[in-house]
Amino acid sequence: MHRKLAVIAPAAAVALVLSTLAPATAGGGHGHHGHHGHSSGLKTVTALDGPRGVDALGDGRTLVAESDGSFSLVVERRHKPAKVIPLGSVAGGFAPAVAAGKNGTVYIVTGAGGEPGGPPTPGAATLYKWRWGYDAPKVVADIAAYQATDPDPYDLEGLPAESNPFGLAVLRNGSILVADAAGNDVLKVSKDGKRITTVARLKPRTVEVPEGLPATDPEGNPTEFPPAGTPIPSEAVATSVAVGKDGSIYIGELRGFPATPGTSQIWRVKPGATGALCDPEAPYSGSCKRWADGQTSIVDLAVDKKDTVYALSLSKLSWFAFELGVPGAEVGSLTALTRSWHGVKSKELARGKLISPGGVDVVDHTAYLTGPVFGPGSLSKLALDHHHRKGHHRR
Template sequence: MTRPRTVLLSALVASTASAALAAAALVPADAHPRHEPDDLTTITALSGPRGVDSVGRGLTLVTEDDGTFSLVVERRDGTAVVRELGGLPAAAGFAQAISAARGKVYFLTGGGGAAEGLPPGAATLYVWSGGTLEPLADIGGHQEGDGDPYDLEGVPTDTNPFGLHALKDGTVLVVDAGGNDLLRVWPDGTVKTVAVFKPRVVAVPDDLPEPPAGPLRRMDRGAPEPEPEAPTTPAESVPTSVTVGADGYWYVGELRGFPATPGTSQVWRIKPGSLGAVCDPAAYDRRHYRAAKHPVKHRSSCTRYADGLTSIMDLAADRRGAIYAVSLSKAGWLQAESGTPGAEVGGLFRITPHRHHSHVRELVPGELTLPGGVDVAKDGDIYLTGPVFGPGALMKLD
């Protein structure tokens, strides 16, 4: 997705922003959840925003396409101040995810190619603390020695760290869109593979556009281009997002590789503490249900939580058990990059458990253009970023 970037240690920190960030943990949450949000407002303008993390009432971390990460402070008069905390040079037109925990802020640089061919500073997890930015873990180096066993393109060491979530125990969950896996990073930089996501056989859309060379296309082709007469083709998972649900489980959302067939992005539910899990969509497809009397999904540490979504860019969770998924484009990322009219319309979906399946409901339909990030504040407000390309904004749904 992004061209490799090099690290720039930054000590440019506003003291007021640092104090606000530290105070965020002291703000109490509302005792009673509010009604389901339905009013979308713009907080402040941003450039190509994606990463978003609500760290307290009225305090939100964001990333922009110039490589900077900032703290947005909402004022009582309805205005907001954007305080830049630091960043990396030349973000190559796309901002990565951001997550904070225990007074530290984490974010990623992308890769977009074989790990062994990337320059220093690419495919790396960084930590910002006390005004200092430092590399914490070499994600590309881990992928170089632990390639994707289900790779479809002949580049098993492909890496593009894309989403993350900082855990309360000091470790960080990272999803690698190129490596098709979920990783866990410890404070000493140790990286272990939590789960790998197998490809899924999908239908080839009738209106398949000519593949462009856009930023999402570079992120992960996801499959060899099918023959024109092929009705189906395998497509890689391309995980883009991870969050922790109210139940403590880890949830991962997929973009879905080429041909980006709408309705084939899944949300996976992974048991906390897992290592080496395999998330296999074949175990949930109809043909498998007809062939197997006892699907192994009930005993697996990785189970499918939701299906039928399209081009998931980010996930978030609220305190009541709902998972929120942001769709870059309801027509699919390939249609959006190809300039198909109407494909710029994205979506926000609320996913809730319902007996033995999940219920999916779209919020504010038709109001989001190429959204990239979502997070839920403790008081129930939902923060969104987008469009991810060009002029964008931080928005709030309350």
């Protein structure tokens, strides 16, 4: 965080703000009908450093997390700069995910640390909680330790027990959902952290190698990829999880190598289900069904009370194109999706304005977004059109 923007609030003020956080319910948002009209401009709320995690609480209060592992409460003020109130920090390197629970509890989950296949670094792949009065965040669950006992049977990279927690949500009953991008699954952690169950597991999908991959990488080294159009299996990479109004769990995919655009799916898991299998070969059977298809490199989801899903893409050309330095691959997208008897309708919001975004939440006619996730960034907000209605459900 740019510390010149940080405001240390009196202890009583911070406690009051956090104590008024709404009890966690579902998703993040407000009602929506048909995506008519246009969204207004994207406005910066405050500067942040490598921001990703975001949970919009309403009334101009938003939880955010940055690349140094810090998490803060941003409080908007009319005609004045927003206050950034530091709350705590966990292991840094890449910004964690963050979500508000009941009674002022804040949950934070860190991603992988160390070399692939090796032991995680201290504080990596861990779920924490924080409340006012804590000296530091407390460990709720060691996600990496659980994944070591629950290997991915569909792993394609020879690391079936690898863990990289990426997405976070809180259920009405206080349980915490964690989307693990390396385990290709979504876990449910009890409030006390003593019980972890696998809610859903995502199977790989066969995709075609996309056209336009460069002949050299950003350092000028030759690249060797199968010819465009070659079908190859690709892992799901579960990056995001959100909760609908009825308790359904929505899961978003990044898509593994070769990250073919348009092959990221959104899955919907039946409320209360455990051990669900999200299978692209049988996408409409069982307790996990494909809710939408055709997305690219999803890194976050938000769901409103009308079950409009907001899917955030790191790059419209794919994360792999971004990594390879393909021109234009830094541009991401936010898409609002609604499902009816006629299928899924989609509308891109803030077209061309999102640069490597990291997180999204929606509340009070407004989408809150973080990014870029690498280097200097910000918390921004996007006013939505008048066809969006009020209402908020935690992710």
